[in-house]
Amino acid sequence: MCRNIRNLFNFDPPVTDEEVEAASLQFVRKISGFNKPSKANEAAFTAAVKEVAEVSARLLQALETTAQPKNREEDAARARARAAERFG
Secondary structure (H helix, E strand, C coil), X not given: CCCCCCCCCXXXXXXXXXXXXXXXXXXXXXHHCCXXXXXXXXXXXXXXXXXXXXXHHHHHHHCCCCCCCEEHHHHHHHHHHHHXXXXX
């Protein structure tokens, strides 16, 4: 799994379209091997990002849970603490 793709389900406040788009971009970058595609591949790359974002948004809307939503600030604080412990 790409390290830059974050869990987007069950957060309060809910995921934004920009976050879904960013995760989709990271996913397409990872599987294509392109950080930035050439002009010849740009249309296919952009279309793939859009399609992955649409499917991801539908998935997130369809998922159900009985768990309480996670707090974004607490989740970010835990991630910062893990990084500080790991990298000093």
